[in-house]
Amino acid sequence: MARKGNKTGEWARRHMNDPWVKKAVSQGYRSRAVYKFQEIDETDKLVKPGMVVVDLGSAPGGWSQYISRKFGSKVTVIAIDLLEMDYLEHVHFVKGDFQDESVLNQIDAILQDRKIDLVISDMAPNITGVRSSDEALYEGLLDSVLYFCEQRLKPNSHLLVKLFEGSAAHYFRREVKKQYKSGVVRKPAASRPKSREFYFLAKSRLVK
Numbered sequence: 001m002a003r004k005g006n007k008t009g010e011w012a013r014r015h016m017n018d019p020w021v022k023k024a025v026s027q028g029y030r031s032r033a034v035y036k037f038q039e040i041d042e043t044d045k046l047v048k049p050g051m052v053v054v055d056l057g058s059a060p061g062g063w064s065q066y067i068s069r070k071f072g073s074k075v076t077v078i079a080i081d082l083l084e085m086d087y088l089e090h091v092h093f094v095k096g097d098f099q100d101e102s103v104l105n106q107i108d109a110i111l112q113d114r115k116i117d118l119v120i121s122d123m124a125p126n127i128t129g130v131r132s133s134d135e136a137l138y139e140g141l142l143d144s145v146l147y148f149c150e151q152r153l154k155p156n157s158h159l160l161v162k163l164f165e166g167s168a169a170h171y172f173r174r175e176v177k178k179q180y181k182s183g184v185v186r187k188p189a190a191s192r193p194k195s196r197e198f199y200f201l202a203k204s205r206l207v208k
């Protein structure tokens with residue numbers, strides 16, 4: 001137990017001293033994750049006025065908040081998370097698992113007959129600690145993201161996904177090659193260098 005306490009203390013100390021956390025607090029952002037998306041958006045010019053953007057795994061809401069601040073009502077954001085998320089102007093929030101039918105129905109009701117211009121996902125699977133089962137669970141989650149895009153993302157539109165180095169990420173990148181014109185890896189400055197996390201931008205969904 002004591003060890004767990006020390007680890008929590010270490011995490012809290014590291015968190016409080018993190019320059020990205022300090023920057024997020026000073027700029028009124030909900031999470032340090034906002035700077036990962038901001039860097040990728042500025043590099044790849046992802047979000048544009050008139051778009052419908054779906055933010056999968058949105059809470060506490062940094063990415064949606066960034067889009068809402070930058071574009072206001074010019075961009076429709078649909079944010080989905082298992083956890084509750086505080087209200088954000090110009091953002092439709094749906095609570096639940098994006099794989100559940102009831103959640104998909106709510107997303108479709110907001111979309112009406114529109115298709116999505118950009119899907120962004122900062123989701124991470126719940127890990128059990130057993131590497132092989134974690135990779136299998138993660139592969140399932142990534143498959144659901146691809147299927148979601150197949151159903152609702154406009155052809156020639158992009159998908160940005162957080163990945164963790166490993167077999168599920170390899171699987172995902174192989175699938176992207178079949179379904180998208182190209183893909184690029186992004187490792188923004190706010191993503192901890194030691195972390196296995198990176199981002200993958202699948203560009204231009206192909207029409208089958």
Ligand SMILES: C[S@@+](CC[C@H](N)C(=O)[O-])C[C@H]1O[C@@H](n2cnc3c(N)ncnc32)[C@H](O)[C@@H]1O
Nearest residue numbers: 031033057060061062063081082097098122123
């Ligand atoms: C790293 S956080 C996202 C941070 C967010 N991008 C921000 O800027 O504040 C990942 C989120 O994904 C959510 N998540 C994981 N699996 C999910 C699923 N199947 N459906 C919906 N949300 C999910 C988690 O609840 C968690 O809040």
